[in-house]
Amino acid sequence: xxxxxxITHSDKERQLARESKMKYKFNSLRNEFEGGKISSFDQxxxxxxxxxxxxxxxxxxxxxxxxxxxxxxxxxSEMMKFAALIGIxxxxxxxxxxxxxxxxxxxxxxxx
Numbered sequence: 001x002x003x004x005x006x007i008t009h010s011d012k013e014r015q016l017a018r019e020s021k022m023k024y025k026f027n028s029l030r031n032e033f034e035g036g037k038i039s040s041f042d043q044x045x046x047x048x049x050x051x052x053x054x055x056x057x058x059x060x061x062x063x064x065x066x067x068x069x070x071x072x073x074x075x076x077s078e079m080m081k082f083a084a085l086i087g088i089x090x091x092x093x094x095x096x097x098x099x100x101x102x103x104x105x106x107x108x109x110x111x112x
Contacts, residue, residue: 022052030086038096041068057081071100 029047032038044053054064057078067073074082074097083093 022048022056026086030088033086033088033092033096039099041100056085071097071104 025048029038029044032043032047038044050064050068051061054061057064058081059067059078067078079093079097080090083090
């Protein structure tokens with residue numbers, strides 16, 4: 001019985017260590033976004049994996065990958081979750097996604 005409690009305690013420690021590591025990664029991501037240094041999803045994924053980000057946003061991996069390839073598919077709700085997850089203003093994520101859409105050539109911006 002003592003052995004199983006050690007395993008449980010060890011599992012809790014590992015879980016806390018994982019959560020702490022993710023907190024640091026999301027803080028790094030926040031700092032990079034706020035500093036205007038993030039200009040691609042590759043830069044995002046260099047800090048937080050695609051799989052982890054999809055999981056945290058509650059989007060299936062394959063659906064998330066489709067949205068990365070066609071950023072116009074991100075919903076406002078998903079962008080709001082993304083912003084909240086890393087602790088930045090929605091407008092920063094919105095601008096990032098809009099720039100990804102423009103870079104893919106999916107939307108032309110008309111200036112009048």
